[in-house]
Amino acid sequence: MARGTTPTRAPGRPRSSVDAEVFAATLSTVHELGYTRATVDRIAAAAGVAKTTIYRRWPSKGALITACLVDAFGPLPLKEGDSRAEIMATAIRYAAAKIGEPGIAAAFAGVFTDAIGDPGLREILSTQLQDPYRTVLQDALDEPEHRVLFFIDVVIGTLLHRMGMTGEPMVPTDVDALVEMILRELG
Amino acid sequence: MARGTTPTRAPGRPRSSVDAEVFAATLSTVHELGYTRATVDRIAAAAGVAKTTIYRRWPSKGALITACLVDAFGPLPLKEGDSRAEIMATAIRYAAAKIGEPGIAAAFAGVFTDAIGDPGLREILSTQLQDPYRTVLQDALDEPEHRVLFFIDVVIGTLLHRMGMTGEPMVPTDVDALVEMILRELG
Numbered sequence: 001m002a003r004g005t006t007p008t009r010a011p012g013r014p015r016s017s018v019d020a021e022v023f024a025a026t027l028s029t030v031h032e033l034g035y036t037r038a039t040v041d042r043i044a045a046a047a048g049v050a051k052t053t054i055y056r057r058w059p060s061k062g063a064l065i066t067a068c069l070v071d072a073f074g075p076l077p078l079k080e081g082d083s084r085a086e087i088m089a090t091a092i093r094y095a096a097a098k099i100g101e102p103g104i105a106a107a108f109a110g111v112f113t114d115a116i117g118d119p120g121l122r123e124i125l126s127t128q129l130q131d132p133y134r135t136v137l138q139d140a141l142d143e144p145e146h147r148v149l150f151f152i153d154v155v156i157g158t159l160l161h162r163m164g165m166t167g168e169p170m171v172p173t174d175v176d177a178l179v180e181m182i183l184r185e186l187g
Numbered sequence: 188m189a190r191g192t193t194p195t196r197a198p199g200r201p202r203s204s205v206d207a208e209v210f211a212a213t214l215s216t217v218h219e220l221g222y223t224r225a226t227v228d229r230i231a232a233a234a235g236v237a238k239t240t241i242y243r244r245w246p247s248k249g250a251l252i253t254a255c256l257v258d259a260f261g262p263l264p265l266k267e268g269d270s271r272a273e274i275m276a277t278a279i280r281y282a283a284a285k286i287g288e289p290g291i292a293a294a295f296a297g298v299f300t301d302a303i304g305d306p307g308l309r310e311i312l313s314t315q316l317q318d319p320y321r322t323v324l325q326d327a328l329d330e331p332e333h334r335v336l337f338f339i340d341v342v343i344g345t346l347l348h349r350m351g352m353t354g355e356p357m358v359p360t361d362v363d364a365l366v367e368m369i370l371r372e373l374g
Contacts, residue, residue: 034304036223106303112351113300116293117221122354130352150361153348154341154368161344164299165317167309174337181341181372 019071022047022054026068027103035110040064062121065111070129073098076136087140088186089179091133092155096178099159100169108160141186151182206258209234209241213255214290222297227251249308252298257316260285263323274327275373276366278320279342283365286346287356295347328373338369 025047029038040061044051058064076091099105115121130152137148158178162170170178212234216225227248231238245251263278286292302308317339324335345365349357357365 031304035300106300109296109300109303112347113222113293113296115351116296116354117218119354122352126352146361150364153345153352153357153361154365157344157346157348158340159344160299161340161347164302165309165313165340167303167306170340174333174340177337178341181368184371185368 018049018053019057019067022049022057022064023068023071026064027072027101027107029103030065030107030110031103035065035106035113038110060121062111062114062118063124065107066121066124066129069104069107069111070132072101072104073129073133076133078136078140082140084141084186085183087137088151088182091137092179092182093175095155096159096170096175099156099163105160105163108156109164143186151186154182205236205240206244206254209236209244209251210255210258213251214259214288214294216290217252217294217297218290222252222293222300225297247308249298249301249305250311252294253308253311253316256291256294256298257319259288259291260316260320263320265323265327269327271328271373272370274324275338275369278324279366279369280362282342283346283357283362286343286350292347292350295343296351330373338373341369 022043026038026043029043029046032038033042040051040054043064044054047054054064058067073095076094078087078090082090099108111121111125115125130149134145134148134152137143137151138145141148143151155178159170162168162174209230213225213230216230216233219225220229227238227241230251231241234241241251245254260282263281265274265277269277286295298308298312302312317336321332321335321339324330324338325332328335330338342365346357349355349361
């Protein structure tokens with residue numbers, strides 16, 4: 001799209017299709033080059049779109065990466081009638097599988113790195129990425145907000161630390177240990 | 188110091204003093220500018236040393252940040268005669284306090300971000316930062332390596348995730364919950 005066009009969409013190219021292309025390009029670029037070198041310029045080139053197309057949708061690299069993570073994680077695969085323990089175990093195993101996908105852990109660690117000094121990005125991360133899971137889990141587990149936030153810190157933090165230290169997803173026996181520890185804590 | 192000098196030390200300026208200045212400058216620069224913008228150039232300027240002085244000691248920014256974290260964390264304050272539970276509780280509370288100090292979480296998250304795509308840096312992180320604690324804890328807790336690595340993932344990962352999401356250290360009641368959960372897991 002040309003620079004300076006209005007934010008209406010070009011015919012035949014609905015927003016969702018551009019988003020999907022940009023998200024795929026974002027993850028592959030972060031996976032290949034690392035978060036720091038995965039600039040919006042490079043991501044736009046990999047997606048075959050203009051940089052302005054990206055900035056029209058997401059005001060910063062951090063906002064783009066967060067949106068990409070929201071899209072990649074998607075809704076928790078919870079089933080009607082699951083017990084609290086089943087819900088929690090499903091959520092942990094789902095998070096472990098997602099964090100092992102190419103580019104996800106690098107994008108996550110990178111956006112945290114930027115967020116530590118950027119309150120606006122923390123707000124985006126918290127409201128757009130964490131809150132949807134937090135509210136679903138508060139409701140499904142019948143737990144207060146501070147307990148669900150604690151569980152999210154433990155699960156996501158543990159999985160990301162393992163990826164950061166080893167470059168590999170957590171092995172299944174350790175994911176089992178994490179599930180058991182959290183289920184004991186859930187009570 | 189001039190470019191191209193041999194790595195012997197200038198008289199009156201022992202290595203430990205330069206290291207201390209560089210480490211202090213590293214943390215304050217990372218705290219102020221964030222990991223990405225805290226380049227070796229800026230860190231050298233803040234420390235009042237030549238960039239070559241830094242590269243003579245640490246071959247890369249990741250190696251410098253890791254050495255800085257090793258220095259900042261220091262030895263665990265374990266006491267003779269502590270029980271396994273006391274040792275673990277001390278280690279967790281010590282980690283929580285350290286990760287709350289200015290620049291530490293930002294440096295940690297940043298080095299992970301770089302390490303995810305850099306096997307050499309992961310090796311440095313693992314051997315220089317993690318292994319000293321791992322071996323002390325394996326011995327003090329009489330636990331196998333994989334269990335101690337799991338505990339480290341949970342404790343450090345949880346504390347860093349909280350810092351990344353909120354920009355604040357974990358509140359004392361949540362650190363208590365973390366200690367209790369881990370002590371139950373330790374058995």
